[in-house]
Amino acid sequence: MKHFLLCAALLLCLGSCKREDKYPELTNKDIAGVLEQMTQLMIHDVSNPPLAARFYAYSCISGYTVLSLNDSSVVSLKGVFNEFPEISSPPDSGAYSTQLSAILAMTGTAKRMQPSGKKLDVFEQRFLDSCRRLGFPEDVITRSQSYATQVVKQIMGYAKKDRYNRISNYPRYTPTTDEGSWHPTPPAYFAPVEPYFNTVRPFLIDSAEAFKSVPPVPYSSDKNSEFYKLLMANYIDGGSGLTQENREIAAFWDCNPFALKNEGHLMVGLKKISPGAHWVGITGIACQKEKLSFAKTMEIYTIVAAGLTDSFISCWDEKYRSNRIRPETAIRRLIDKKWKPMLQTPPFPEYMSGHSHISATTAAILTYYFGDNYSYTDDVEEPYGLKPRRFTSFNAAAKEAAMSRYWGGIHFMDGIINGVNVGRAIGEHIVGELKTNGIKPI
Numbered sequence: 001m002k003h004f005l006l007c008a009a010l011l012l013c014l015g016s017c018k019r020e021d022k023y024p025e026l027t028n029k030d031i032a033g034v035l036e037q038m039t040q041l042m043i044h045d046v047s048n049p050p051l052a053a054r055f056y057a058y059s060c061i062s063g064y065t066v067l068s069l070n071d072s073s074v075v076s077l078k079g080v081f082n083e084f085p086e087i088s089s090p091p092d093s094g095a096y097s098t099q100l101s102a103i104l105a106m107t108g109t110a111k112r113m114q115p116s117g118k119k120l121d122v123f124e125q126r127f128l129d130s131c132r133r134l135g136f137p138e139d140v141i142t143r144s145q146s147y148a149t150q151v152v153k154q155i156m157g158y159a160k161k162d163r164y165n166r167i168s169n170y171p172r173y174t175p176t177t178d179e180g181s182w183h184p185t186p187p188a189y190f191a192p193v194e195p196y197f198n199t200v201r202p203f204l205i206d207s208a209e210a211f212k213s214v215p216p217v218p219y220s221s222d223k224n225s226e227f228y229k230l231l232m233a234n235y236i237d238g239g240s241g242l243t244q245e246n247r248e249i250a251a252f253w254d255c256n257p258f259a260l261k262n263e264g265h266l267m268v269g270l271k272k273i274s275p276g277a278h279w280v281g282i283t284g285i286a287c288q289k290e291k292l293s294f295a296k297t298m299e300i301y302t303i304v305a306a307g308l309t310d311s312f313i314s315c316w317d318e319k320y321r322s323n324r325i326r327p328e329t330a331i332r333r334l335i336d337k338k339w340k341p342m343l344q345t346p347p348f349p350e351y352m353s354g355h356s357h358i359s360a361t362t363a364a365i366l367t368y369y370f371g372d373n374y375s376y377t378d379d380v381e382e383p384y385g386l387k388p389r390r391f392t393s394f395n396a397a398a399k400e401a402a403m404s405r406y407w408g409g410i411h412f413m414d415g416i417i418n419g420v421n422v423g424r425a426i427g428e429h430i431v432g433e434l435k436t437n438g439i440k441p442i
Helices: 002-016 028-045 049-070 098-113 117-134 138-160 164-169 226-237 244-252 275-289 294-322 327-334 354-370 394-407 413-436
Strands: 260-263 266-269 376-378 389-391
Touching: 028 049, 028 098, 028 117, 028 275, 028 294, 049 098, 049 138, 049 275, 049 294, 049 354, 098 117, 098 138, 098 294, 117 138, 226 327, 226 394, 226 413, 244 394, 275 294, 275 354, 275 376, 275 394, 294 354, 294 413, 354 394, 354 413, 389 394, 394 413
Parallel strands: none
Antiparallel strands: 260 266, 376 389
């Protein structure tokens, strides 16, 4: 009898160990590799900034969920993210790699969500070939893929319920004719981007209006008005007052996926990443610098991507409520018909500054994880011809990103200041949620 019980216990132990990773370790660079491929697709598809953040979020959530289903130390997102469902672990069909499944869940989600997602098939195949060279057995790769596919299906169900798919059914947004309201700007006069993004379900804040800004300074053509003073500041500091350093900072944080350049009779699109992509890149720099574990890196990416999405939802809610005119339009109307800002004006209302907003949110999250006064070199823009910049903290980087919009001539100062204030408040709220749910810094 004792022999029978011992054998039964041994079999139970072997069964419970069936899913443990006994294969080569993947690293945080593998996670970063998926996100970089997603970024390249976003550039190809000209994905707008709020939507790009949403793509990152759900892809990271899929990878993170695989880890949480297989590791009790990884906090489940149920009860942390709004309306996050109970995700069931796929049936036990033999040995698989949790880390490999997590990567494949990321690519699987991105393939289904991004317009050109099928292009990730090539990247995924190359990645799997590299896993084979590392020593992953073919049957383990197959089961890891099957596990990932079943998790992706459930996460896609969660994504479908965030209401983004309803936006295409809303009436086409038409800019108002009010004198102080936003109007499309040259050179392409793009239609407004994501006017209904505030209807999307956020992850960690209660609603789009949960962190409402103070109203912007109202438009006025009176030369003694507060608005005209803001306008003159933009005209001077965004023109003849620009220093070489101002120009370098504005270019470094431009992150405008809609940028165009006239070349003769042609209008050429410039290859640029979105603001969220820049901060996802910064997240990777810190994770790799600290040599963080695969699981911790996935967690930080997931929270950063969710925070970016929430920050965009909040900011876009205010943009289309206040619907304020851009400096370029107002200066040409009231001061100088030939004036051009250094940066190309993005196709959506001015107030508040989106880059200021999302940068402050992300800086608060990264400061929680890595600490204040965290020094790093930001080389995210180097592939796009811009020199790396050194920062002494995430908050210092966020402050510079915010000011870049003023020197670039595309935002008024109150839009920048209040963008930072609201963005920081959202970041601090998210940090509070992390603490409440036992999600700890490194």
